[in-house]
Amino acid sequence: QVQLEESGGGLVQAGASLRLSCTVSRRTFSMYAMGWFRQAPGKEREFVATINWNGGSTRYADSVKGRFTVSRDNAKNTVVLQMNSLKSEDTAVYYCASSRSAAASIYEGQYDYWGQGTQVTVSS
Numbered sequence: 001q002v003q004l005e006e007s008g009g010g011l012v013q014a015g016a017s018l019r020l021s022c023t024v025s026r027r028t029f030s031m032y033a034m035g036w037f038r039q040a041p042g043k044e045r046e047f048v049a050t051i052n053w054n055g056g057s058t059r060y061a062d063s064v065k066g067r068f069t070v071s072r073d074n075a076k077n078t079v080v081l082q083m084n085s086l087k088s089e090d091t092a093v094y095y096c097a098s099s100r101s102a103a104a105s106i107y108e109g110q111y112d113y114w115g116q117g118t119q120v121t122v123s124s
Contacts, residue, residue, distance in 0.1 A: 002026045002113045006096050009118030014088055016122075020081040022096030022115060030054075030074035033099035035111055036081045038092035038120075045108065048094070049081060053102035061106075063089070088124040093117040 008020040022034070033052045039045040049070040051058045058070050064083075072079040079096060097111035105111075 002098060004096050004098060004113055004115035006094065006115045006118040009094060009120045011121045011123065012086055014086060014122055014124045016086055017082070017084045018086065018120060020083065020094055020096075020118060020120070022079045022081075024077045024079070024096075024098055024113075026077065026098060026113070029077040029098075031102060033102055033104045033110075034070075034072060034079040035097045035099060035105065036070060036079075036094060037097060037108065038090075038094045039117075040089075040092040043092075045095070047106045047108070050099075050104040050106060051079065052104040057104050059104050059106055083120070086120075086122045088122050091120060091122050093119050 003025040006022045035050040036048040049060050051070045067085045069082040095117045096115045098113040
């Protein structure tokens, strides 16, 4: 059973930073890409960031490019989303997900395991 556990969410003011972490109980963690998605109230879940199996390739949603950075530590089965210069529109539940393949992907359908999510609230 693969489990993903996010942590690091919280309530911050606009302009602040947060660091989300996701720990994955998957023996073959290092073989698969990871992704971060978010869902704001009343909206559909959307792609945020993805990183390939070895961290050599990343992609970001236009709305977070230049502010968010995704990274991974395969020795610790962990993926991190560093969020800087937060805006009120970043308020959402953030989910990490483990991909079916090694390549980074922006598509939800490529991910077969999901965490429960962590709330990020940015006050303006």
